[in-house]
Amino acid sequence: MVTAIVIPIILFYFYRKTMNEIKRHDKEWEAMETFSEEASVTGVVLDASSYKERYYLYRYNHVLSFRIRCGQNIIVVKKTIPIKNGINLPTVQKGEKLLLFGRWEERYFQVNRIVKI
Numbered sequence: 001m002v003t004a005i006v007i008p009i010i011l012f013y014f015y016r017k018t019m020n021e022i023k024r025h026d027k028e029w030e031a032m033e034t035f036s037e038e039a040s041v042t043g044v045v046l047d048a049s050s051y052k053e054r055y056y057l058y059r060y061n062h063v064l065s066f067r068i069r070c071g072q073n074i075i076v077v078k079k080t081i082p083i084k085n086g087i088n089l090p091t092v093q094k095g096e097k098l099l100l101f102g103r104w105e106e107r108y109f110q111v112n113r114i115v116k117i
Contacts, residue, residue, distance in 0.1 A: 025056040029082050032061065037101040037112050041075060043068030048092045052083070059083075066092050068100075076108040090114055 032055075048066035055061050064079040077100060081089065092098070092114070102111040 022057070025059070029055050029059045029061075033081055033112075035103065035110070035112055038103040039101075039109075041068070041070055041077070041100045041102075041109055042117070043070035043075065043098065043100075045092055045094055045096045045098060046074065047094060050089075055082070062087075062089055064090060064092065068098065077102075077111055078105075078108050079111040079114065 046067045046069055048064070050062060050064045053061050053063055060083045062081045062083050064081070066077050068075050068077055079090065081087065097117045099115040099117055100109065100111045101113040101115075102109055104110070
């Protein structure tokens with residue numbers, strides 16, 4: 001009698017907890033593309049690469065990673081874009097001069113907006 005009541009309650013609890021976690025991760029994933037623009041960097045692209053990384057379960061991000069020369073410094077830059085239907089992925093070519101808006105992370109510059117000069 002007790003198991004007939006307790007087991008469905010336990011299953012419902014973990015189902016509800018899992019659904020709330022998935023919703024929270026979906027909101028974080030969709031908000032990953034935009035954030036505050038705290039700094040700007042101008043430079044010439046030295047090399048560029050892109051790859052796909054897994055975010056959570058069946059959600060993926062497209063990461064555009066490149067290095068730019070800004071004066072005497074070489075800066076590593078990353079642009080993370082959640083992969084959704086109908087998305088336009090930015091392209092960066094070697095030798096292009098760019099104006100980048102974003103924020104500094106620990107070891108790289110996280111880009112929010114790219115302007116080609």
